[in-house]
Amino acid sequence: MEPLKMHTGLVYPLNRSNVDTDQIIPKQFLKRISRQGFGQYLFYNWRFDEKDRPREDFSLNDPKYKGTSILVGGENFGCGSSREHAPWALEDYGFRIIIAPSFADIFYNNCTKNGILPVVLTEDEVQTLIDNAEKGDYHLTVDLENKAVTDNHSFKATFDLAEYSRQMLLNGWDEISVTLTYEDKITEFEKEHIVY
Template sequence: MEAIQEHKGLVYPLNRTNVDTDQIIPKQFLKRIERTGFGQFLFYNWRFDDDGNERADFELNKPKYQGASILLAGENFGCGSSREHAPWALLDYGFRVIIAPSFADIFYNNALKNGIIPIQLDESTLDQWMRQAEDSTLVLDVDLEAQRINDGHQHEVQFDIPAFHKEKLINGLDEIALTLKLEDEIEAYEQTSGK
């Protein structure tokens, strides 16, 4: 997992509530066994028509949002099934930070496990940033170490994140890397237990 201490990026405002994992990555694209290559199918039914052509009315297809790496969303983002492909698709597309009033629990944990920073903020701040990102463009600077977001307009907000997950993200530690940190103790146990 790639470490992330600070991230400054263009914001894409997805002003929708209850975005479920099938909307994030439809089930027909879950046949891959690796974690990469899912970004092209992100929000597929919203981004493309039945012939595979980009829909001009879906904001993410507009040039001003190309390269966006911070997603603003409505409440209950990531609800629905527990597919880990949803954060894989978001990360593969280029999103490193998702900010919403609330997340589905399983999605929230899957995002943290895969190197995405999911941040819960109050709706008034999100509404203000949504309008800014829709009307022109918005760049946010997310400092994970300080747990602070700056919008470049003298507006700074604090956010909470569990200390364990914060440490994992800052150090780029997934569950395998955490286990390997205990390799000496595991080997010592195997030696004493007779394998």
């Protein structure tokens, strides 16, 4: 994974609560065997009509959000089934950070394991970000080292993240990478305890 220390990006507001994983990536697209390629199906039933044409009434299709990399959503984001494909789709589309008042636990953990930073802010803070982003051309800077979110104006908020998850994201590690940081100790143990 790519390390994430500080990220500045265009904000996309998804002013909906209880966005579940089937809305993020519908079940009919779960047949792929690699992590890549899911971004084209992100929010598919909202983004496209029954003839696969982009819907004009869904804001992510608005050109003003082209290149967005920070999503701000409502409470209980990522609820529903525990499919890891949901963060895969968000990451493949280009989102590196998701900000919401609350997340479903499994989705939250799947994000940190797949290079996406889930940020929990208060409902009032999230609503401020949504209101600003709905006007378009709104950027945020998320500083993971200092656990802070700021804009070019007066907005500033801090957030918490478990140190283990924080280190994984800062270093671009997945769980195999974390294990490999102990490679010398593993090799030493094998020499002492394993008979070939």
